[in-house]
Amino acid sequence: MHDPHVRRFAGQVALVTGGGSGIGRATALAFAREGATVVVSGRNPAALAETARMIDEAEGHGDAVVADVTRGPDVARLIETIVERYGRLHIAVNSAGILGPLGPVATLDEDAWTAVPATNLTGVWLSMKHEIAHMRDYGGGVIINIASNVGAHLRVPGMAAYAATKAAVSTLTRAAAREYIGDGIRINAVSPGPVAAPMSRLPGETDRERDERVAQLLPIGRVGQPDEIAAAVLWLASPESSFVVGQDLVIDGGATA
Numbered sequence: 278m279h280d281p282h283v284r285r286f287a288g289q290v291a292l293v294t295g296g297g298s299g300i301g302r303a304t305a306l307a308f309a310r311e312g313a314t315v316v317v318s319g320r321n322p323a324a325l326a327e328t329a330r331m332i333d334e335a336e337g338h339g340d341a342v343v344a345d346v347t348r349g350p351d352v353a354r355l356i357e358t359i360v361e362r363y364g365r366l367h368i369a370v371n372s373a374g375i376l377g378p379l380g381p382v383a384t385l386d387e388d389a390w391t392a393v394p395a396t397n398l399t400g401v402w403l404s405m406k407h408e409i410a411h412m413r414d415y416g417g418g419v420i421i422n423i424a425s426n427v428g429a430h431l432r433v434p435g436m437a438a439y440a441a442t443k444a445a446v447s448t449l450t451r452a453a454a455r456e457y458i459g460d461g462i463r464i465n466a467v468s469p470g471p472v473a474a475p476m477s478r479l480p481g482e483t484d485r486e487r488d489e490r491v492a493q494l495l496p497i498g499r500v501g502q503p504d505e506i507a508a509a510v511l512w513l514a515s516p517e518s519s520f521v522v523g524q525d526l527v528i529d530g531g532a533t534a
Contacts (some may be wrong), residue, residue, distance in 0.1 A: 285515050287312030295373030297324025299474030303503030304417045304510050309337025316340045346373045346400030355508050356407045365415045368514045369408040371401045372423040376476050377438045390438050397442035417461025419514045422450045426529040447525045454523030466515045470529025472501040479512040496531030
């Protein structure tokens with residue numbers, strides 16, 4: 278069992294893409310509390326700076342690098358910047374994602390559809406491509422991809438674009454895990470259900486309305502908290518899960534039980 282007084286990630290460098298809000302921000306803060314140097318990345322400089330400030334306030338060490346995971350040169354520069362500043366990268370959490378358009382498949386706009394796999398799938402692939410290249414040269418590392426219970430585990434009408442990309446992230450995770458465990462790179466995924474974060478709100482919905490709606494849908498009777506997802510990510514990143522390879526851990530309050 279984990280001793281809460283032991284800083285599991287002291288001396289390690291962790292990257293969290295999509296670190297400006299929601300699960301990404303909670304995960305970044307959780308790593309920092311356990312001793313890691315945490316680099317958050319995303320497209321919104323102000324949101325990233327706020328996460329880095331929160332890490333510093335918690336007496337952790339945070340840094341922010343603006344990068345768009347849909348662009349290969351941005352991701353390459355992100356990894357290069359981390360290595361230049363901190364020497365290497367031990368842990369990567371690929372959390373950047375968007376909800377995309379809602380509606381039946383035949384009604385979706387082509388441009389809106391295209392944006393979803395660009396971020397949710399290609400963004401994860403590009404991130405892993407450059408993270409793996411670095412980790413192979415430095416003796417290994419850990420990668421955790423954020424998928425979703427909507428996708429490989431659950432389908433919801435009106436969420437086809439999001440579901441298709443998140444199911445693909447689950448499969449991509451498993452494929453990469455088999456390919457690179459021999460290089461000492463351990464890759465897994467986490468598939469959250471609805472959590473108290475902006476992405477889980479429907480258009481025009483308040484946090485309270487979202488919480489009430491989700492409470493009726495989930496067996497556990499409440500929305501999840503970002504910290505609950507972050508705790509699972511930290512376990513997957515830690516030596517405590519050293520025999521866990523290529524798994525997709527569903528954390529959704531019983532929705533897919």
